[in-house]
Amino acid sequence: MSEELIIKEIDDNKEEYIEFLRELIKAKSYNPPGDEKNVALKIKDYLSRERIKSEIFPFGENRANLLAFLNDNFNNKNLLYNGHMDVVPPGNEAEWKNPPLSATIKRKKLIFGRGATDMKGPLAAMIIALKILKKLDLNLSGNLILNAVADEETGGKLGTKWCLDNKLNSIKCDFTIVGEPTGLNPFPKAIVLGEKGRIVLKLITNGMSAHASVPFIGKNAISMMSDIIQNLTKLENYIPKIEPPLSIEELKKLMMSVFQSKEMFERIYKEQKVLPNLLKALTQYTITVTKINGGIKDNVVPDQCEAIFDIRLLPNQSIEEILEGITKLVIELGYIVNDQPTGKPEEIFVYLEVLNQSEASFWKDWKKDLTLKNLFNIIEHIYKEKPYYFVFPASSDANYYRNSNFCKKTILFGPGRGRTAHAKNEFIEIQDFINAIKVYTLFAYNFLKESNN
Ligand SMILES: [Zn+2]
Numbered sequence: 138m139s140e141e142l143i144i145k146e147i148d149d150n151k152e153e154y155i156e157f158l159r160e161l162i163k164a165k166s167y168n169p170p171g172d173e174k175n176v177a178l179k180i181k182d183y184l185s186r187e188r189i190k191s192e193i194f195p196f197g198e199n200r201a202n203l204l205a206f207l208n209d210n211f212n213n214k215n216l217l218y219n220g221h222m223d224v225v226p227p228g229n230e231a232e233w234k235n236p237p238l239s240a241t242i243k244r245k246k247l248i249f250g251r252g253a254t255d256m257k258g259p260l261a262a263m264i265i266a267l268k269i270l271k272k273l274d275l276n277l278s279g280n281l282i283l284n285a286v287a288d289e290e291t292g293g294k295l296g297t298k299w300c301l302d303n304k305l306n307s308i309k310c311d312f313t314i315v316g317e318p319t320g321l322n323p324f325p326k327a328i329v330l331g332e333k334g335r336i337v338l339k340l341i342t343n344g345m346s347a348h349a350s351v352p353f354i355g356k357n358a359i360s361m362m363s364d365i366i367q368n369l370t371k372l373e374n375y376i377p378k379i380e381p382p383l384s385i386e387e388l389k390k391l392m393m394s395v396f397q398s399k400e401m402f403e404r405i406y407k408e409q410k411v412l413p414n415l416l417k418a419l420t421q422y423t424i425t426v427t428k429i430n431g432g433i434k435d436n437v438v439p440d441q442c443e444a445i446f447d448i449r450l451l452p453n454q455s456i457e458e459i460l461e462g463i464t465k466l467v468i469e470l471g472y473i474v475n476d477q478p479t480g481k482p483e484e485i486f487v488y489l490e491v492l493n494q495s496e497a498s499f500w501k502d503w504k505k506d507l508t509l510k511n512l513f514n515i516i517e518h519i520y521k522e523k524p525y526y527f528v529f530p531a532s533s534d535a536n537y538y539r540n541s542n543f544c545k546k547t548i549l550f551g552p553g554r555g556r557t558a559h560a561k562n563e564f565i566e567i568q569d570f571i572n573a574i575k576v577y578t579l580f581a582y583n584f585l586k587e588s589n590n
Contacts, residue, residue, distance in 0.1 A: 254553030318553030331499030
């Protein structure tokens with residue numbers, strides 16, 4: 138049986154896989170600035186040892202995307218594995234127990250380092266799956282496409298989106314896994330069907346300065362900002378009403394499936410505030426002011442105030458509609474919206490600028506899909522625990538696939554825990570990493586062998 142051969146191959150070579158993951162963690166790729174080429178070169182070298190051809194597409198300063206294929210034609214079924222090579226910067230390194238690039242192993246169980254979970258662990262597992270399928274020469278006629286990308290942590294335009302537009306546009310893809318970590322303690326692994334979108338909006342209010350002893354002469358930019366922030370709750374009157382893809386009741390049902398009983402779930406749901414709040418966030422758009430800066434002197438009416446808004450969108454909610462809504466609201470409040478951050482002296486206005494954006498997406502017809510069911514069963518078999526279907530509150534590169542028609546059937550699944558991502562002392566459990574190699578390899582094998590028929 139080929140399945141048993143695959144499992145044995147993985148169990149026999151664990152040490153080598155762990156070393157490869159450590160190599161990826163040690164290859165510095167903090168974004169900003171990126172430096173993803175350091176990782177791409179390691180991947181190319183590793184794959185070439187199994188005579189798998191890969192191509193690096195360099196850009197910018199030491200940045201790159203990478204593509205590798207199991208076979209050299211795309212005539213049968215195509216499966217794509219996507220993983221990002223960039224990681225978020227480590228912050229204050231003194232707060233790490235071990236240096237973030239050290240890839241320290243502890244108690245033979247955990248690997249620590251920036252990117253261990255998000256997402257060099259999942260990425261390494263995908264690369265290793267490709268290598269195993271090639272090495273075992275299982276006569277698969279379908280193709281496994283590995284896309285290691287840059288730029289995910291800053292929106293994905295130069296990474297996943299670029300590869301899609303420039304290198305993959307002629308390929309018909311049948312199923313895609315984006316390897317983001319989908320573990321959320323105390324729950325089992327999730328299979329993620331969609332996620333929210335995001336706009337990072339900078340808003341500047343431009344007033345008029347005056348001496349604070351006679352404030353009526355000026356126009357206070359901080360008061361203008363405060364006026365706008367307080368009225369943001371009215372934004373829903375200025376944008377189209379959108380239903381969430383899954384209601385709170387439906388989300389509860391999906392989560393409940395991992396508990397032994399309904400009562401147990403209800404108890405935990407009541408005890409843990411995080412759960413009801415998570416479901417609330419998954420069923421509505423949110424707008425949060427995350428930074429504010431204004432004023433220059435104790436006794437001067439400020440003429441400028443700047444704030445950042447983090448806006449999270451539901452699938453089907455368009456970025457343009459939200460921006461139009463905010464503009465209308467600001468105008469309704471009596472302000473002029475300028476298209477430049479600076480104006481003529483004594484001009485009173487508001488300026489809006491999008492700093493970053495990523496669309497939301499959702500795989501609508503997931504319920505009937507047999508491939509998805511097969512993935513579910515493989516995960517249950519390997520992890521010895523039923524996974525559950527869910528959606529993510531954070532954004533991911535999956536939106537480029539689902540929203541472009543390249544591959545509606547795109548899910549997120551990967552080893553690692555969401556909570557340790559982007560945090561100091563990030564780590565991955567070695568067992569989780571090895572399990573993911575098994576899932577990725579077995580799933581690809583099962584998916585691609587069917588095309589022999
Ligand atoms: Zn990630």
